[in-house]
Amino acid sequence: MPRSIQVTMVNAEKLSVARGQLGPKCAMCGDPMIFGEALVIDSEYYCQSCYEKITGAVSSSEPKEVAGLRMD
Numbered sequence: 254m255p256r257s258i259q260v261t262m263v264n265a266e267k268l269s270v271a272r273g274q275l276g277p278k279c280a281m282c283g284d285p286m287i288f289g290e291a292l293v294i295d296s297e298y299y300c301q302s303c304y305e306k307i308t309g310a311v312s313s314s315e316p317k318e319v320a321g322l323r324m325d
Contacts, residue, residue: 267298279303 269278269285276287277298284300291298294307305311 281307 267278267280268275270276271285271287274287276285277291278285279291279300280297281299281303286298286300288298290301292301292304293299294304299307301312
């Protein structure tokens with residue numbers, strides 16, 4: 254007996270084109286993104302600024318002095 258296949262379609266209203274690539278829209282502000290920069294919370298895609306507002310997280314890429322580490 255053949256297996257039944259369930260097909261789930263993507264909600265086209267949640268997609269956009271950013272920099273020539275198909276990607277999600279931010280669930281909070283609606284800005285278009287590419288999938289590589291989208292951050293996921295509970296199956297929703299968010300841009301970095303909205304993600305930081307929701308979670309309170311901040312970027313760890315800010316420069317800082319580290320004793321004993323030479324950056325020549």
